[in-house]
Amino acid sequence: MLAALMLSLALSGQTPQTDQSCSDDNGVDRCARLTEDARALGMATLDVEQATGTEVYRIIQIDGYGRLMPGIAYERRTGSSPQVVVYGKEGARMSAPVSPEAWRTVQSMARFADRELAPLPDEPANPLAGICLHSWLSTPEIANGARRGVPDQPVRRRTESACGGGLTTTFAFDLASMAIKAFPDCDLLDKSEYRNDMTRLEQCLRFKGDRLAAVELMNQVGWRFVPDDAEDKALAWARRLQPTQTTRLDWGGTVTTGGGGARSPVAAFLARFQTDNPSLRGYISTLDAKSSTQIEATGRMDMSGPDDTDLTAPFTQTWVWDPNSLGWTLETWIVQPFVPVR
Known part of the structure; x- marks a missing residue:
């Protein structure tokens, strides 16, 4: 599996690519609205984060019905330890510290988050490839990233649809699954009631006061x-x-x-x-x-x-x-x- 993954990366030229399929379920170009969506969540633009020296690995997602979901950001601001922050609309926000192990895991996960997988040689065409409804859109954004301590490119981002999604989509959903573990009370929400961990975080972000009581x-x-x-x-x-x-x-x-x-x-x-x-x-x-x-x-x-x-x-x-x-x-x-x- 790893060999196939690396082969696909090699075939893609190892250069970040922007997915041109940016339309949500309502036909809105979410790539064009990325700055507006970040602002709606109370997130600084990626260029601002890069200029201030913040090392950040974050995602912005649109669900299968065109709704803006919470933003998830693993952040290491100058002079501060890493933390994970969940950004919501109307100023809703929750944060938690990140362990050194979790931080290194996110850095490793982000390595290929903006890469596009090329088809494997002789891979047969999927006759159902054009049939995809209510697909989620995921946009990872990375500023001042590091790979095993070596500085990365100043800014990286890519938008991808879950229809035939690859590394970008996987990174986004994996980051949400990691993030909810940092909030043990939120992680108690019954998984059978929600589509995925992002929707559980969205629900938990609505809770005020004693979150554990609200979850129960x-x-x-x-x-x-x-x-x-x-x-x-x-x-x-x-x-x-x-x-x-x-x-x-x-x-x-x-x-x-x-x-x-x-x-x-x-x-x-x-x-x-x-x-x-x-x-x-x-x-x-x-x-x-x-x-x-x-x-x-x-x-x-x-x-x-x-x-x-x-x-x-x-x-x-x-x-x-x-x-x-x-x-x-x-x-x-x-x-x-x-x-x-x-």
Whole structure:
């Protein structure tokens, strides 16, 4: 495998190449918007990082639906030890120190991150090569890189689509998988609920306060929130919400209270509403863990209305930790009236 890899690199001329396939799923040229995307994430341009002497290995990714994902940067600023930083929109950010071993691993990984693999000799054409939907775009950017202590080129970058992706795409997803290990609380997010480690980092970046508490709650209720394909919907809702006698649900002005497992009036109301509106979906947007025992959440409920009109309703929730059940229980849930999506 290594021999084949090196042969492909040799055939490509060992020179960085820019992937011309820069279009996201919406047809937007993300190469042209790279500076704008970096600015949206609160990241300095690569030229600025190079000029200030920062050694940086970072990625900017666009998911399969044209959404800008968080930026991940392994940085060693002048006079400071290496760290990994996850940059998000609207100033969201989290950072952690990097071990010497992890830093050297990133330096090694980045060696061929901007190289294009050439086809192997006599490699048969792939008849499905032109069929690729919702492909991610990855752009590694490297400034003042080093290879075993030897200075590298001042600036390197390359954009590549995951459709037939090679070294560039591999580096991007591997860097995300490395980064989440630096945040043990984020790494506890249930992998089965997310597409990859980048989407887990995106979710964790939305958490405020006690991230471990937020992760525990998110694993309990699930990212999609509304139980899918449950034969006993009331029981499924009860398991998610763990309602007690003091739980209060205000659903567009209709107030319901009470616990009792699957017999909970709150769980029963939600089960009936979901049965009557099978398109119902729910998403938690933010979790603000005020402490290890109290979390405030925001999100929205979506469903189809008359004539297939898309309806949405924002909500707020308060959760408290129950030391008896060793789980999170819903204290209050206020859902605003559904309105058409604009």
